[in-house]
Amino acid sequence: MRPDLPARPDALAETSYENERMTDTKLIEGERLAPVGPIAGGPRRRLLARLGPSNPAAFPWVLMAPTLIVLFAFGVYPFLNALYIASQNIILSRPNSPRFFVGLYQYQTVIQDPEFWHALRITIWFTVQAVFIQFWLGLGLALLFRRIVLGASILRIFILIPMILPPLVAALIWRYMFYPGGGLVTYYAGGITRALGLGEIPFLSDPSIAFHTLVFVDVWEWTPFMFLMMTAGLASIPRQPYEAAEIDGASSWRVFWTITLPLLKPAILIAVIIRTMDAFRTYELIVVMTRGGPGNATTTLNVYLTKTGLEFFDASKAAAISLIMMMIIIVMSLIFIRAMRMRSQSAA
């Protein structure tokens, strides 16, 4: 598309009309409207003038209105609705039973439910482990990629494949890989363990192993994302500090800790926040691979929530859980931002 030429004849006509209009308003109103553009003051255009580009107080709201309305309908309204549902005693499977206001009772049941604390522990532990491993592997991979040139763009595609795959498909693939009797990993790993005189490894059926299997798959799936973010971050670091360090004869280890890592901080902040929030609500992976089991060994908050709401049909308790979850996520991201800000200040 060439920006300097109007694409259609009628666009040309439109332009010349606008030009004409401009010339007579420019002299009168030109200066006053300078920063955002001229608008004729005719009566037909009064509304436009009030809400149009010439009014820097109202115009951004006009531009944002469609987005804000949609987000309100699908973000705020469900949230308010969840608040309402959590204050009632709604059981979806019993639509005719009387509903009444129960205050904070639902939150109380959630907090007193040991299942909730178990799910919270599992979720946090899963998130921390997965994001920590992904971050270091992704950063390492990004640094490694700076050392190669030939074929880098093709190799990058292969690296990115797990991330391009739908999370659902990644989960299906690994469910198959780890399937007892027939899965690729179970078969070959089983060959080794049998040689050592042990049985097949119960990747998905042993409570303590299943959790690590899930972390492993999440790392497989999302390390490419960290790699991508770190690559972008590394590309924006200027050369000068490296040249200075080279002149001073700093060791590569020191260069990494004192130059690369601090300068990468903005990219790290964004990548870790995005990943943490996504890992915190991992759903497909767990539902497809273990369904929260065996027992409740991999029941994260998300799985606990869906079980409560859509298997036990306790909509009110589920709403309370989802609100508690949201609060945790918001507090978490605030802590992240605060911590990063404080550290960058003390470094400066």
Added chain:
Amino acid sequence: MTKSHTLMVSPDAPPVQRNWWAYVIILIICVFNFLPYLYVVMTGFMDATTSNRPEPQWFFTPTLEAFRFLLFDKNLMHNFRNSLVVSLSATFLSVTLGMFCAYAIARFDFGGRDDVSFWVLTNRMMPPVAVLIPIFVTFQTLRLLDTLTGLIILYTAMQLPFVVWMLTGYFRDIPRRYEESAMVDGDTWFQAFRKVTLPLMMPSITATAIFVMILSWNEYVFALFLTSTGARTMPPAIVAYSIGANISWNVLGAAVVLITAPLILFVLIVQRQLISGLSQGTLRK
């Protein structure tokens, strides 16, 4: 000291080809990342008896048995079409709406700007499962359950925060004076936006649209609970045919091929735009 020198190579330095070990590690990771997918794809072309043997089969005569089963017996084309319509429409709508919002946040200095942009972002923090029940009830009252329209509106809303958040940064990188000079030359605000800002933004908008497209194509949770047969998209349909009793692995493989083939093809085609769009901000500095 020579060792530290190689680590300090900056991106635009001449290639250092002595790093053969970097190639070795990267190749191993590539195989590790690609092999599981490749094997599942291969399974899709096996016949039922081959794919269900306990030991892995690396060599076999390919057959389209599983594809025939899914496409003709199970009419998966219907779900494929639904997925395509939903993700294309949601991408178009969310990028179009989000673009103007991002522009407003990036360009205008109005009261409450930071609050608005933070609020937009908080919409993405919500776990989808958490709003499932209220949305289900709303869809029920509006008769949007199991309709493509309902899914399109919902996905648009889901992707908007991401679109706004991505594009705000890129809009900020485009100097205001380009538009201003266009307006001095006699263009209205919209003309300046369309003829100057939009072409400059095209790479980033394309990259964002690609992401939104992929995310909508992959969405599973809402599609599972809000559709039944008429508007069912690929992800829940595929799970139905690949998990459960008496399902052979070649069907799972074929299902994986059918849902990922368009995606992989699409990413390969637009790879260049994706990378140029993502690095737009950095390059212009």
